[in-house]
Amino acid sequence: MGNPALYRRIAIAVTLYTTGGAFLAFALIKYWLHGDTWVFGWKPVLVTVLFAAWFGRTMYRWMMRLDAQYGRGSGWVLESVRVKLPELRARLPR
Amino acid sequence: MLDLLRQVLGPWYLQIKFVHVLSVAVWIASTVVAYTYYVVPVFKAWRRNPQDPEIITLRNWVMERFDQGIIFEHVAFPLIILTGPMMYIAGGWSTATNWLLLKIILVCLVAIPIEMFDYHISHFRGNKQRLRRAGDAAGYDRAVQRHWMFFLITSPPIMVFSVLIVFLAITKPF
Numbered sequence: 217m218g219n220p221a222l223y224r225r226i227a228i229a230v231t232l233y234t235t236g237g238a239f240l241a242f243a244l245i246k247y248w249l250h251g252d253t254w255v256f257g258w259k260p261v262l263v264t265v266l267f268a269a270w271f272g273r274t275m276y277r278w279m280m281r282l283d284a285q286y287g288r289g290s291g292w293v294l295e296s297v298r299v300k301l302p303e304l305r306a307r308l309p310r
Numbered sequence: 311m312l313d314l315l316r317q318v319l320g321p322w323y324l325q326i327k328f329v330h331v332l333s334v335a336v337w338i339a340s341t342v343v344a345y346t347y348y349v350v351p352v353f354k355a356w357r358r359n360p361q362d363p364e365i366i367t368l369r370n371w372v373m374e375r376f377d378q379g380i381i382f383e384h385v386a387f388p389l390i391i392l393t394g395p396m397m398y399i400a401g402g403w404s405t406a407t408n409w410l411l412l413k414i415i416l417v418c419l420v421a422i423p424i425e426m427f428d429y430h431i432s433h434f435r436g437n438k439q440r441l442r443r444a445g446d447a448a449g450y451d452r453a454v455q456r457h458w459m460f461f462l463i464t465s466p467p468i469m470v471f472s473v474l475i476v477f478l479a480i481t482k483p484f
Contacts, residue, residue: 217357217455218462226463234420234467241415249405275466282350282462284357294355296364301371304378306443 223279231272239264312399319400326400330393336386338472344379345461348372353458373454374439377432384432387425391417409478416478420471424464431457 218226239260246252254260280286319326349372356362356369394417397403398410405411430436436457441450477483 218459223462227466230463230467234416234471237419238412238415241419242412245405245411245415246408271466271470274470278466279462282354282465284354289354289358292351292355294359294365301367303371304439 218279218283220280220285223283223285224276227272227276227279230275231268235264235268235271315399316402319396323397323400326393326396329389330397333386333389333393334476337383337390338476340382340386341376341380344376349376349461353461370438370442370450370454373457374442377438380428380432384425384429387421391422408484409482413475413478416471416475420467421475424468427460428464431460 239255243255243260246255277286352365352369352372356365359365394414403410405414431453436453438450438453438457441453
């Protein structure tokens with residue numbers, strides 16, 4: 217399974233793919249199909265960069281928390297219990 | 311051809327929209343409780359106690375139930391992909407509408423690739439129940455770990471971008 221360094225690389229890659237990809241696709245479609253150039257202005261670029269920074273950091277922290285790398289786990293009690301777990305009956309071929 | 315489709319679909323726009331919105335609701339929300347309160351706590355316990363046989367048993371059980379539970383989501387998603395373009399044509403929309411273009415791009419870039427892989431690991435070669443019945447213990451464990459890695463990587467983008475997609479559709483901000 218993963219480790220913090222791997223999760224950091226994944227967060228950066230996913231951020232570049234999603235945010236960068238969405239910006240590029242949007243800007244190019246607007247430019248080629250409609251001749252719009254406002255997407256290349258400083259405001260859309262700034263919004264995209266700020267969103268990417270927030271998303272990348274959030275994604276890294278989210279993965280670390282989800283994979284139990286952050287925190288001590290003290291919010292959970294783990295006691296051994298014996299339970300019967302229901303299973304689906306396999307369907308017989310007709 | 312497009313004009314013909316527009317004429318045929320036009321009178322049904324609101325009905326198509328109903329199916330689309332309902333499917334989006336199912337796509338986003340149908341697995342939330344199972345994921346948040348069953349899958350995540352059990353997998354976190356397993357990550358802290360990776361050799362505990364009781365936790366592994368529960369992990370596997372939860373994972374197999376989740377493979378089934380996600381069927382709702384995976385029935386809803388093709389309906390979204392089908393009704394979206396139908397609305398696009400019937401409503402006379404175009405890429406000149408900024409919020410719609412961004413929404414379509416996010417669906418194509420984020421949602422479709424994630425769901426394609428999710429179909430594979432939930433129902434096809436990565437289906438855990440099938441691997442268990444085939445007696446492939448090593449393959450089973452690999453499939454469970456791969457599915458967990460899939461959750462780790464896709465949870466943040468799917469949560470953020472699915473909310474953003476709905477936000478764009480409702481508020482039409484630009």
